Amino acid sequence: MAGRPPSNPVKKVPIHLQSSQNRLLIKGGKIVNADGMSDGDIFIEDGSIKEIGRNLIIPGGTRTIDARGKMILPGGIDPHTHLQLPFMGTKSVDDFYTGTKAAIAGGTTMIIDFVIPAKGESLIEAYHKWRGWAEDQVCCDYSFHVAVTWWSEQVKAEMETLVKDHGVNSFKMFMAYKDVFMVRDNELYEIFEHCKKIGAVAQVHAENGDIIAENAKKMVSAGITGPEGHEMSRPEDVEAEATHRACVLASQVNCPLYVVHVMSKSAGNVIAEKRQQGCVVYGEPIAASLATDGTNYWNESWRHAAAHVLSPPLRPDPTTPGHLMDLLARDDLQLTATDNCTFTHEQKKFGCNDFRNIPNGVNGLEDRMSLVWEKGVQDGKMDPCRFVAVTSTTAAKIFNMYPKKGAVAMGSDADLVIWDPRKTRTISAKTHHHATDNNIFEGMTCHGVAEYVICNGRVCVDEGQVKVLQGFGNYVAREPYAPFVYDSVKERDARKSTTMKPVQRSGFDGEMVSKAQAGIQNMKISTNEAPAASPQMAPNDLHLQNNNVEEGSRTPSGVRNQQESTFSIAGGESNANPSGNANPTGNAKPTGNTSPGSPSTKRPSVKLHAPPGGFSSGLW
Ligand SMILES: NC(=O)NCCC(=O)O
Ligand SMILES: [Zn+2]
Numbered sequence: 001m002a003g004r005p006p007s008n009p010v011k012k013v014p015i016h017l018q019s020s021q022n023r024l025l026i027k028g029g030k031i032v033n034a035d036g037m038s039d040g041d042i043f044i045e046d047g048s049i050k051e052i053g054r055n056l057i058i059p060g061g062t063r064t065i066d067a068r069g070k071m072i073l074p075g076g077i078d079p080h081t082h083l084q085l086p087f088m089g090t091k092s093v094d095d096f097y098t099g100t101k102a103a104i105a106g107g108t109t110m111i112i113d114f115v116i117p118a119k120g121e122s123l124i125e126a127y128h129k130w131r132g133w134a135e136d137q138v139c140c141d142y143s144f145h146v147a148v149t150w151w152s153e154q155v156k157a158e159m160e161t162l163v164k165d166h167g168v169n170s171f172k173m174f175m176a177y178k179d180v181f182m183v184r185d186n187e188l189y190e191i192f193e194h195c196k197k198i199g200a201v202a203q204v205h206a207e208n209g210d211i212i213a214e215n216a217k218k219m220v221s222a223g224i225t226g227p228e229g230h231e232m233s234r235p236e237d238v239e240a241e242a243t244h245r246a247c248v249l250a251s252q253v254n255c256p257l258y259v260v261h262v263m264s265k266s267a268g269n270v271i272a273e274k275r276q277q278g279c280v281v282y283g284e285p286i287a288a289s290l291a292t293d294g295t296n297y298w299n300e301s302w303r304h305a306a307a308h309v310l311s312p313p314l315r316p317d318p319t320t321p322g323h324l325m326d327l328l329a330r331d332d333l334q335l336t337a338t339d340n341c342t343f344t345h346e347q348k349k350f351g352c353n354d355f356r357n358i359p360n361g362v363n364g365l366e367d368r369m370s371l372v373w374e375k376g377v378q379d380g381k382m383d384p385c386r387f388v389a390v391t392s393t394t395a396a397k398i399f400n401m402y403p404k405k406g407a408v409a410m411g412s413d414a415d416l417v418i419w420d421p422r423k424t425r426t427i428s429a430k431t432h433h434h435a436t437d438n439n440i441f442e443g444m445t446c447h448g449v450a451e452y453v454i455c456n457g458r459v460c461v462d463e464g465q466v467k468v469l470q471g472f473g474n475y476v477a478r479e480p481y482a483p484f485v486y487d488s489v490k491e492r493d494a495r496k497s498t499t500m501k502p503v504q505r506s507g508f509d510g511e512m513v514s515k516a517q518a519g520i521q522n523m524k525i526s527t528n529e530a531p532a533a534s535p536q537m538a539p540n541d542l543h544l545q546n547n548n549v550e551e552g553s554r555t556p557s558g559v560r561n562q563q564e565s566t567f568s569i570a571g572g573e574s575n576a577n578p579s580g581n582a583n584p585t586g587n588a589k590p591t592g593n594t595s596p597g598s599p600s601t602k603r604p605s606v607k608l609h610a611p612p613g614g615f616s617s618g619l620w
Pocket of ligand 2: 080081082260339
């Protein structure tokens with residue numbers, strides 16, 4: 001289509017900007033990968049790592065960087081950013097230029113941003129719009145997740161196209177932002193099912209949007225209009241509940257789930273617990289949740305408090321960052337991001353009379369690497385290899401870019417950081433490279449400084465000096481069915497198929513009772529006048545909507561056929577057994593009444609409050 005960049009355009013970087021930097025030798029550093037450390041020199045040519053070893057034979061004219069006493073890490077990957085996001089009546093102030101410049105300054109060499117279509121907007125159109133914004137601005141490589149903010153056959157088809165033709169293998173759903181981006185549980189279930197079918201990773205923003213909307217109204221009515229009302233209206237439980245719900249829904253269809261911005265201890269614990277139970281779920285704490293806390297919302301300065309407003313919010317429990325770091329260190333949570341979505345004080349002021357209008361979002365892109373080093377490695381909770389895993393390698397694996405990204409290895413992209421673990425720096429809005437005038441980590445001093453940052457073989461931070469090139473980054477297309485994710489999914493599928501078997505019985509060993517005998521034809525059942533129920537049935541579990549109670553489909557052994565259940569997650573009626581015939585059990589007879597329009601062509605409209613197979617209705 002006219003005006004759109006092709007999916008993988010070739011970047012034309014002027015030769016004078018790249019030629020002298022085509023070849024690089026990094027000598028004498030400690031190479032750190034997620035799976036181990038080694039000593040070796042690294043030869044880089046034309047954007048990728050050509051050789052690693054000692055006494056390499058190098059062409060003349062190669063620039064040498066002395067890395068003695070330093071570590072050489074795979075460049076950071078931030079899998080969660082919102083650059084120039086149109087949001088809450090404004091636009092996040094870091095665009096794809098300043099955002100990626102800040103990223104590089106701190107040692108991050110790739111971002112994955114979110115395309116967020118409005119409800120009703122084509123996902124593909126939105127994707128092209130975001131590509132257009134990014135393409136000539138990005139200083140480092142980038143990719144896109146796409147948000148599913150509404151649900152229809154069109155969206156379903158577009159997701160497939162995005163996977164097949166545009167290198168998107170991850171889709172995010174919002175359980176919050178009611179009426180704006182939020183999707184409901186029945187939609188989530190279907191989207192998860194679809195993600196699994198197309199080999200994508202489903203991501204969720206886990207907060208209960210309905211509860212938040214109600215709480216926020218009450219808060220404002222009670223006169224709590226400042227930033228503290230933001231946290232009070234969306235407390236920890238509201239995040240943990242949605243996290244749990246997302247895990248339960250995804251696990252029904254065995255869809256891999258990725259929970260973005262884990263902000264609370266209880267949400268983190270839910271993920272840890274679900275992983276222990278065998279769910280394929282990944283948790284992403286962010287720089288903000290690992291390094292600061294929600295006590296800031298009670299700061300007397302409105303400006304200070306508002307700068308910290310993001311969703312889910314930071315938690316007032318000051319032990320939260322330490323707890324999340326502990327979970328991260330032991331792989332109960334898997335990787336870090338930032339959710340970088342910056343707004344200036346002028347923009348934050350939109351909410352000066354009502355916290356609901358404070359644009360949600362904070363910084364993090366530039367400082368994540370140093371903060372995770374300080375709170376993780378310097379504090380003795382993780383070693384440098386784990387640091388590499390949680391800042392780079394695991395993102396590359398989950399989103400299927402490994403080992404091109406996320407590794408210091410022969411053949412990998414030359415996205416590298418020469419890291420000085422002893423050097424310190426103090427974070428400040430006065431010196432950062434973001435476009436915003438505030439920094440939620442103001443004044444924090446961290447060990448770990450990116451002395452050199454190399455993006456695709458180009459030195460973009462040189463002895464601490466930032467020398468980025470606008471538009472230098474490339475779009476990274478990602479294949480579906482990431483082995484790191486889908487190998488576990490396949491295993492679970494296989495396990496399920498061996499355990500999900502009906503009990504083989506010789507026949508029904510009690511007295512069969514037809515529904516006519518049971519006197520339930522055209523009988524109206526209310527919760528007060530339920531018929532004799534089977535022992536496991538709770539009368540309140542039945543809610544009959546009309547007078548026709550029809551026989552459910554049974555397998556030959558008499559077991560309820562769960563595939564033909566009348567349960568519909570979408571709240572509609574299932575058409576699985578359109579004839580309305582009872583499946584003969586060997587004793588029971590089919591009604592034989594299949595003519596269109598006859599009573600038995602009507603689908604039964606029994607609404608169960610428990611899933612099929614969970615309880616027996618006892619109505620035979
Ligand atoms: N997180 C946040 O507060 N802003 C960015 C949008 C989102 O991810 O919810
Ligand atoms: Zn976000």
